[in-house]
Amino acid sequence: SQQGEEDPQALSIQEGENATMNCSYKTSINNLQWYRQNSGRGLVHLILIRSNEREKHSGRLRVTLDTSKKSSSLLITASRAADTASYFCATPPTSGTYKYIFGTGTRLKVLA
Amino acid sequence: GAGVSQSPSNKVTEKGKDVELRCDPISGHTALYWYRQRLGQGLEFLIYFQGNSAPDKSGLPSDRFSAERTGESVSTLTIQRTQQEDSAVYLCASSLGGGLADRITDTQYFGPGTRLTVL
Numbered sequence: 001s002q003q004g005e006e007d008p009q010a011l012s013i014q015e016g017e018n019a020t021m022n023c024s025y026k027t028s029i030n031n032l033q034w035y036r037q038n039s040g041r042g043l044v045h046l047i048l049i050r051s052n053e054r055e056k057h058s059g060r061l062r063v064t065l066d067t068s069k070k071s072s073s074l075l076i077t078a079s080r081a082a083d084t085a086s087y088f089c090a091t092p093p094t095s096g097t098y099k100y101i102f103g104t105g106t107r108l109k110v111l112a
Numbered sequence: 113g114a115g116v117s118q119s120p121s122n123k124v125t126e127k128g129k130d131v132e133l134r135c136d137p138i139s140g141h142t143a144l145y146w147y148r149q150r151l152g153q154g155l156e157f158l159i160y161f162q163g164n165s166a167p168d169k170s171g172l173p174s175d176r177f178s179a180e181r182t183g184e185s186v187s188t189l190t191i192q193r194t195q196q197e198d199s200a201v202y203l204c205a206s207s208l209g210g211g212l213a214d215r216i217t218d219t220q221y222f223g224p225g226t227r228l229t230v231l
Binding site: 033041042043044045048088090092099101102103104105 | 116
């Protein structure tokens with residue numbers, strides 16, 4: 001079973017609006033990563049936030065991390081039709097394993 | 113250079129047949145991952161290679177699944193006696209890899225995947 005759980009599972013918004021996706025995880029982490037997947041194919045790394053960081057920005061992306069609640073959020077501001085994709089959070093391996101744990105994803109649809 | 117490539121992009125096979133999927137990682141990347149993604153689901157870790165170290169096979173779902181990698185180059189994922197539940201997209205990713213401190217912040221670069229359909 002997947003450790004990461006994103007919500008909502010699906011999100012539909014108008015172009016120009018902001019989109020917020022949340023991720024919860026279960027174990028201690030060193031960092032958390034967000035990826036985007038277009039059309040069910042390869043994933044693209046978006047941003048990494050370390051466990052000692054609370055917020056990080058990259059262009060129109062803002063990621064927050066609350067280690068006490070074991071949750072993270074990804075905010076996409078001023079969304080565009082091209083942002084339509086699935087978004088996944090991923091937590092890296094803990095000691096003794098190389099297993100990255102990916103969440104189930106949020107399917108974002110931005111309507112033009 | 114070029115990104116991660118995978119072949120074939122699509123594979124349709126009959127139940128019980130063996131299939132072999134190929135991944136060409138980015139040159140210089142010592143780490144390589146295989147994942148399985150069922151329709152509408154997240155990624156399931158299958159196996160990890162790091163240089164010449166013994167691979168982490170902890171995600172392989174059964175002994176019908178195996179993977180090989182020669183040095184730091186091409187990897188093949190083999191599924192024997194395929195079953196309908198093996199139908200999925202199989203994704204390969206590579207990263208710079210390295211020691212523990214490096215790999216936990218590694219960025220993975222994904223290939224486009226192989227869509228496997230078992231009839």
